[in-house]
Amino acid sequence: MCPARRPLPPSSSLPAIRSLNDEPESRILSALGDLYGLYCPLPTSLAFQANSAHKDLLITADSGYASDNDEDDGKDEENFELREDPYERAFAERWLTSFLGRVEELTCFESEDSQQHAVDKAYCVLASFLGQDKEEDVEDTEITRDYHFALNLDSSEAREHEENTESKTVTVQLTDGLAGRDNTDHTDVGLQSWGAAFIFTELMCNGPARLNFSRDALGSAPHIVELGAGTGLVGIALGKILPRLGVPKSTIIATDFHPTVLANLEANIIKNFPTQIQEEGSMSPPIQAARLDWQTPDLSSPLDKQADVLVATDVIYGPEHAIWLRDCAARMLKPDGVFWLMLTVRTTGKFEGISGTVRASFNGHDGLRNPQGCVLTILDEECFARPSGIGRGDESEYRLFKIGWASWGIKEHS
Ligand SMILES: C[S@@+](CC[C@H](N)C(=O)[O-])C[C@H]1O[C@@H](n2cnc3c(N)ncnc32)[C@H](O)[C@@H]1O
Incomplete structure (x- = not known):
């Protein structure tokens, strides 16, 4: 089994917005996946379960009402500290907002589905920020x-x-x-x-x-x-x-x-x-x-x-x-x-x-x-x-x- 990847601060790991078109699709999806893993440990998004029990469920955005009682696999301290860091969070929020503002003009996505997947994930992370602001x-x-x-x-x-x-x-x-x-x-x-x-x-x-x-x-x-x-x-x-x-x-x-x-x-x-x-x-x-x-x-x-x-x-x-x-x-x-x-x-x-x-x-x-x-x-x-x-x-x-x-x-x- 692979050891869990150490979370990287958004400010040092996200690709620059202005050069997103030079990045391969996989890099953008991976960056969004990292943000999701960091800021949305709960609830588990269906997008992450595509290969598990609910394979057929094609809802790609989180319903937003998942349990507070679900098992939390994001409890480790490193993740917690990073997640709570206001500078990193503000950076991630700005990056996501800019990404969503530019996503239509990005040519790096190989299909509409993967572009939509990226958009859904970005919205999920932004939505989680709103949840934290409640x-x-x-x-x-x-x-x-x-x-x-x-x-x-x-x-x-x-x-x-x-x-x-x-x-x-x-x-x-x-x-x-x-x-x-x-x-x-x-x-x-x-x-x-x-x-x-x-x-x-x-x-x-x-x-x-x-x-x-x-x-x-x-x-x-x-x-x-x-x-x-x-x-x-x-x-x-x-x-x-x-x-x-x-x-x-x-x-x-x-x-x-x-x-x-x-x-x-x-x-x-x-x-x-x-x-x-x-x-x-x-x-x-x-x-x-x-x-x-x-x-x-x-x-x-x-x-x-x-x-x-x-x-x-x-x-x-x-x-x-x-x-x-x-x-x-x-x-x-x-x-x-x-x-x-x-x-x-x-x-x-x-x-x-x-x-x-x-x-x-x-x-x-x-x-x-x-x-x-x-x-x-x-x-x-x-x-x-x-x-x-x-x-x-x-x-x-x-x-x-x-x-x-x-x-x-x-x-x-x-
Ligand atoms: C828990 S929400 C469910 C909404 C939606 N069916 C869903 O599953 O997402 C319950 C809904 O019933 C409506 N409702 C409650 N009492 C009602 C009543 N006496 N007559 C009509 N609608 C009512 C509420 O306004 C609300 O939209």
Whole structure:
């Protein structure tokens, strides 16, 4: 085994910005890797795990909410001293800012992917600086990142609709209005993207048909509503995936109840579908934002049409949420519709026990009945471990519930 490399001070090891074009790509990537190793020992970026358990996860930027409890392999004193050195940090920050300012004109990258990889890494390190500043003033910090997901076009039907077969990636650009903030009970938690949204989006991209996101299951113009959308990752990704799966005319409505979260969500939608929004009259964006409070749902336009699919990630973090969502969903879901609910299980702290409220609420006994006499029931349930580098330390696992109408009580999950 090789001994760990001694960290070098950024001021003496980074290549000069003005001569970056004379450097080989490997030197720049290695410099960024060193900065990352020095300043981001936690959380482990997915970019660093490409060869480990989550090979398929193509998210190249850190979700930003990884655990404080993860094992820290950056505890050695040398790293610590260097990391805390204000001169070195300021130098690294200036270098990264200049690098990002010039990256478009650099010709040393061998491919767009490696250039994007470098940009992602630079942003991750800068983001970590903001995180370290949180004692000072990060209340209004906004960070915009690109998240990349590998799209698996597993059906021939989907492949037929894919114009560019080389392009198998879905990229979602999100502004996270609360980067670096570590406060889970704030009412604007939806300004962050949460682990469950990443896991669900990864699942949608990795096996869309498995979640019935296919032309066969949805038809050409399904109506899809996201509940508690937050930054909009899931809905925006769906808006990008569905046309590529042969579902060209979906209507996706991403909902939330918090005004600031809604404003951020709208801005994220505009960022991701700029052409459709500018070319007024020719095409409308596949996704729109709307206000919806699960407790007192106002189902007037654009929410007056029943949904083929409801989707929600990490929306159960209060004792009353599961019941509100159940009754809200019961008013919104078509008789043959599906509600995908991705629960985040937190087994410690004040959220302990809340995950149990989903099974208790959707047990088929107390829910609203539809005109056919059916109640919303858990039809299937699947568990996902938290991958390293995604989610916060108090998130122990994720459970995906497939919920639909049934005329009987809870169906036992085998
Ligand atoms: C933990 S965040 C999850 C956001 C997003 N789904 C994700 O996974 O990144 C919970 C979201 O639910 C929204 N929310 C909480 N209570 C709500 C309610 N009564 N009605 C509608 N949205 C609500 C919050 O504003 C927030 O956006």
